[in-house]
Amino acid sequence: MSEEEKNPAREVIANYAQERFRYFRTADGTVYAQRNGQPVARPIRSQGTTGSHRQELMVGMFHDGLGVFNGTAMKEALDLIEALALSQDVQPVHLRVAPGFHGATWLDLGRNDGQSVHIHPGDWDITVPDPHEVRWRRTQLTGELPLPAKDTDGKGIDLLLRLCNFATAETECLALAWLLGCLEPSVPVPAPFLTGPQGAGKSTAGRMLVRIIEGMSGDLRHAPKDEENLIATVAAGWVTALDNLSHMTPDLSDAMCRIVTGAENVKRALFTDGDVFRVGYRRPLLMTGIDVGVIRPDLAERLLPLRLERPSVRRTEAELWAEFEEALPVILGSLLDLAVQVRAVEAQTPTDLRMADFAHLCAQLDTATGLGALAAYRASLDDLNDDVIEGDLLAQTVLKHATELTAGAPERMTSSEWLNTLSRLYSGEECRPMPKGWPTTGKVLSDRLKRLQPTLAARGVLIDWGRTKQGRYIEITRRPAPPAEQQQLG
Structure with a gap:
């Protein structure tokens, strides 16, 4: 067959593809294919053997009687389609949840027919979204959710709380x-840390919470050894759940902070000299474990401790999961009813908490149901501050020094002077040796204090930095006690 006779194969594939699919690019330059009338989008460069766009085209043309084309013709056709799509407007793709028009939210049920949950002001329903409104990205971690039940009258919430072994009502509302x-696609949420004694069902409860959002295929995973593997896991699913954590390295702690509040990673593209690709991520994160040791202050502000207790009656795994799977449509329906109810109310946003969006959500939940979620969230953060202080000798020493300060009167020193002052205070008259990890220079001390600043502020000790003609300084102030507390002390 001559070369002139081979050329039409590329044209046949390209024409077939453009008639049946819509092609667009995302902000990172990836080109996606979206079948006409369907919300699911697949990257055209995916080499996977299950559900790839290349496979879609091959199967579609075979069923439509156009025959089977060789790989060269398919590659050349896709090269042309990709080049044409790069000139189109940038459009986003979403995993599991997506913002819709007019303040609505979509939840991907992971179904082949594209049916999704449309959460809009006043109600929710099940429908296939307009492909121009929502473009779902699917991965191997995208499990299928059952069709949620309507008119549950809150029964699903009671079923969920009965299946989990939460220790208190405050833990349940959190x-x-x-x-x-x-x-909520645009609300950063703190990472629940399910803790409790051995045998409290932490892993089981964690799986249940994940599977409400990710389907019955959702599961817990071991913590990756490095940030690169963690990012790969996070990028492929909506909820990332790490099981049985017993230790948290500084690098893993920093990575978790970025996952919760959002970040972007840039890497060199494979098989290129200078091209790069961007991976942006902000995902709900969940962890389980008995104790992870010392918690860094920045992670503590992003954690949500959920304590469990040992159940009085044990059940087999088969019985428990059979009941959960049967109840999942009702649980999901009740959760959607609650989401509509919560979004319909107005509440004041707390301005003193770092995760302000989540705090506002707790305030809305309280207004809608009277549960007391915001007070429980504040109490959990207070407990985490205690954990940070108990595990940090520098924080304890700063608080000890602050007790000797006059309330409202700042004390200024250089970082080196503060290091000498705090070191002498820790050593005491018995001249104890400095512990491992104690700051060795003024610069190290300043960096440590910046991490501890929110934790110490929650205990009434304010730290600030400034500069005069003589040089830089660190200022420590003990905040005056509120009038009620002053009366109690009096």
Whole structure:
């Protein structure tokens, strides 16, 4: 066959593809294919053997009687389609949840027919979204959710709380607030840390919370050894759940902070000299474990401790999961009912908490149901501050020094002078040796204090930095006690 006779194969594939699919690019330059009338989008460069766009084209042309084309013709046709799509407007793709028109939110049920949950002001329903409004990205971690039940009258919430072994009512309302946050595509939510004694069902409860959002295929995973593997896991799913954490390295702690509040990673593209690709991510994160040791202050502000207790009656795994799978449509329906109810109310946004969006969600939940989620969230952060202080000798020493300060009167020194002052205070008259990890220079001390600044501020000790003609200084101030507390002290 001559070369002139081979050329039409590329044209046949390209024409077939453009008639049946819509092609667009995302902000990172990836070109996606979206079948006409369907919301699911697949990257055209995917080499996967299950559900790839290349496979879609091959199967479609075979069924439509156009025959089977060789790989060269398919590659050349896709090269042309990709080049044409790069001139189109940038459009986003979403995993599991997506913003819609007019303040609505979509939840991907992971179904082949594209049916999704449309959460809009006043109600929710199940429909296939307009492909121009929502473009779903699917991965191997995208499990299928059952069709949620309507008119549950809140029964699903009671079923969920009965299946989990949450220790207190405060823990229950925080778990509900986190689940509601997972349905919000633009709200960063703190990472629940399920803790409790051995045998409390931490892993089981964690799986249940994840599977409400990710389907029955959702599961817990071991913590990756490095940030690169963690990012790969996070990028492929909506909720990332890490099981049985017993230790948290500084690098893993920093990576978790970025996952919760959002960040972007840039890497060199494979098989190129200078091209790069960007991976942006902000995902709900969940962890389980008995104790992870010392918690860094920046991570503590992004955690949501959920304590569990040992169940009085044990059940087999088969019985428990059969009941959960049967109840999942009702649980999901009740959660959607609650989401509509919560979004319909107005509440004041707390301005003193770092995760302000989640705090506002807790305030809305309280207004809608009277549960007391915001007070529980504040109490959990207070407990985490105690954990940070108990694990940090420098924080304890600064608080000890602050007790000797006059309230409202700042004390200024250079970082080196503060290091000498705090070191002498820690050593005491018995001249104890400095512990491992104690700052060795003024610069190291200043960096440590910046991490501890929010934790110490929660205990009434304010730290600030400034500069005069003589040089830079660090200022420590003990905040005056509020009038009520002063009366109690009096």
